[in-house]
Amino acid sequence: MTTLPPLPMTRxxxxxxxxxxxxxxxxxxxxxxxxxxxxxxxxxxxxNFKGLSKEEVAxxxxxxxxxxxxxxxxxxxxxxxxxxxxxxxxxxxxxEVARVRSLFWLQKPLEEQPDKLDYFYHYLTRAEAAERxxxxxxxxxxxxxxxxxFNNSEDKWVRNHFYERCFKIAxxxxxxxxxxxxxxxxxxxxxxEEDGQLLEAAEHYEAFHxxxxxxxxxxxxxxxxxxxxxxxxxxxxRLLSDKMLENKEYKQAIKILIKxxxxxxxxxxxxxxxxxxxxxxLAYLAVGEHETALRALNTYSQISADLDDDLSxxxxxxxxxKVLQSQGETTEAIKYLEKVVNIARNRFQSLDIVRASxxxxxxxxxxxxxxxxxxxxxxxxxxxxxxxxxxxxxxxxVHYGIAKAHQMMLTxxxxxxxxxxxxxxxxxxxxERRDDIEPDPVVGEFRGCTVEHVSRNSEHLEELRGFxxxxxxxx
Numbered sequence: 001m002t003t004l005p006p007l008p009m010t011r012x013x014x015x016x017x018x019x020x021x022x023x024x025x026x027x028x029x030x031x032x033x034x035x036x037x038x039x040x041x042x043x044x045x046x047x048n049f050k051g052l053s054k055e056e057v058a059x060x061x062x063x064x065x066x067x068x069x070x071x072x073x074x075x076x077x078x079x080x081x082x083x084x085x086x087x088x089x090x091x092x093x094x095x096e097v098a099r100v101r102s103l104f105w106l107q108k109p110l111e112e113q114p115d116k117l118d119y120f121y122h123y124l125t126r127a128e129a130a131e132r133x134x135x136x137x138x139x140x141x142x143x144x145x146x147x148x149x150f151n152n153s154e155d156k157w158v159r160n161h162f163y164e165r166c167f168k169i170a171x172x173x174x175x176x177x178x179x180x181x182x183x184x185x186x187x188x189x190x191x192x193e194e195d196g197q198l199l200e201a202a203e204h205y206e207a208f209h210x211x212x213x214x215x216x217x218x219x220x221x222x223x224x225x226x227x228x229x230x231x232x233x234x235x236x237x238r239l240l241s242d243k244m245l246e247n248k249e250y251k252q253a254i255k256i257l258i259k260x261x262x263x264x265x266x267x268x269x270x271x272x273x274x275x276x277x278x279x280x281x282l283a284y285l286a287v288g289e290h291e292t293a294l295r296a297l298n299t300y301s302q303i304s305a306d307l308d309d310d311l312s313x314x315x316x317x318x319x320x321x322k323v324l325q326s327q328g329e330t331t332e333a334i335k336y337l338e339k340v341v342n343i344a345r346n347r348f349q350s351l352d353i354v355r356a357s358x359x360x361x362x363x364x365x366x367x368x369x370x371x372x373x374x375x376x377x378x379x380x381x382x383x384x385x386x387x388x389x390x391x392x393x394x395x396x397x398v399h400y401g402i403a404k405a406h407q408m409m410l411t412x413x414x415x416x417x418x419x420x421x422x423x424x425x426x427x428x429x430x431x432e433r434r435d436d437i438e439p440d441p442v443v444g445e446f447r448g449c450t451v452e453h454v455s456r457n458s459e460h461l462e463e464l465r466g467f468x469x470x471x472x473x474x475x
């Protein structure tokens with residue numbers, strides 16, 4: 001929640017006492033105590049304030065919320081009262097719905113939160129006064145202050161209410177060249193994006209981008225609004241493209257990502273341009289346009305290397321490896337995945353190690369090189385054990401178990417095919433132990449070397465020569 005400075009409000013003594021004693025108090029006061037306090041109040045008023053009017057006595061006895069509303073009406077802020085009253089009704093309705101669903105219904109009623117009532121009174125009345133004078137920029141600033149104050153998970157709907165009001169007021173501000181209107185479009189885009197209304201969000205972000213083109217406007221944190229518009233559009237377009245790819249709307253997804261890539265060039269932000277190239281490359285990979293995908297991903301890897309961003313470079317290499325694997329260039333894909341593992345290990349990125357090692361294990365397992373597959377699956381499994389990630393641990397354990405079974409199958413097959421007494425003894429011994437079966441170090445001159453040695457050498461030769469296109473078994 002955005003922290004705002006304390007409100008410059010001075011309360012008379014009675015109002016201060018009412019804030020402490022009546023329902024706006026954070027603690028629940030028993031009825032007997034309230035009756036006793038009422039008697040004390042009457043005695044206090046009779047002794048010390050014999051000249052008080054009935055209105056002043058009522059103000060002392062009423063709840064803080066009621067006093068706020070009465071003050072608004074007494075001072076002529078009827079629009080502020082109407083808006084506050086509508087918000088209080090909506091607040092109670094939402095609490096009731098949440099109570100029925102047993103979700104966050106413990107949030108206190110608005111009348112028990114005097115600080116929020118103070119902010120409502122202070123900024124709503126100031127906004128109404130500015131609107132009477134047609135000082136729309138002041139109206140916007142006061143409403144935006146309320147939106148910032150209620151920018152938290154519990155009160156987000158209140159924030160959205162004032163975002164919408166800011167948007168309507170911003171249309172009437174003509175003296176700032178459209179800056180407030182641009183900011184209002186950004187807020188509305190965020191509102192729709194959080195609600196999952198991506199098309200509506202994109203429309204507002206596009207208007208935000210159009211209004212900030214060629215401008216050097218900055219927000220309160222010093223960031224250029226045009227750069228923020230480009231980032232917001234890239235994020236929204238990416239989310240839209242993901243949905244389009246899920247629905248197999250490939251042309252539309254690529255079209256919108258190309259548009260995003262063009263927009264990011266305006267921001268002169270290399271990291272943002274690299275991300276746009278990355279998502280575009282993945283989209284081309286999804287439709288099978290491998291060469292185009294490689295060009296986009298190579299652009300991303302080059303930008304990542306120029307920025308010395310190892311994490312992004314690892315992500316680029318992993319995507320390039322997937323493209324190469326789809327093209328059947330398995331040897332090149334393995335080289336890129338090994339680079340990913342090295343980068344991840346140097347940067348202590350355990351999840352990246354698990355993902356790349358699993359991909360390497362899948363490649364070797366698919367090609368029938370089960371020794372190598374087992375090695376990488378074990379690496380993935382050991383990493384998940386180190387980070388205590390149970391779901392990933394279970395998944396990699398299954399991969400590792402399958403590879404070990406394949407590896408064991410090769411050794412058993414070789415012993416069976418040998419059909420000599422020594423091999424049969426090894427098999428019988430293994431059946432009794434049911435642990436890892438080890439190849440016989442010296443079975444006879446007809447083998448010339450151990451099964452494991454032959455397997456290891458054959459794999460090494462194949463890695464040097466490159467994988468064949470068709471699947472090869474180690475048997």
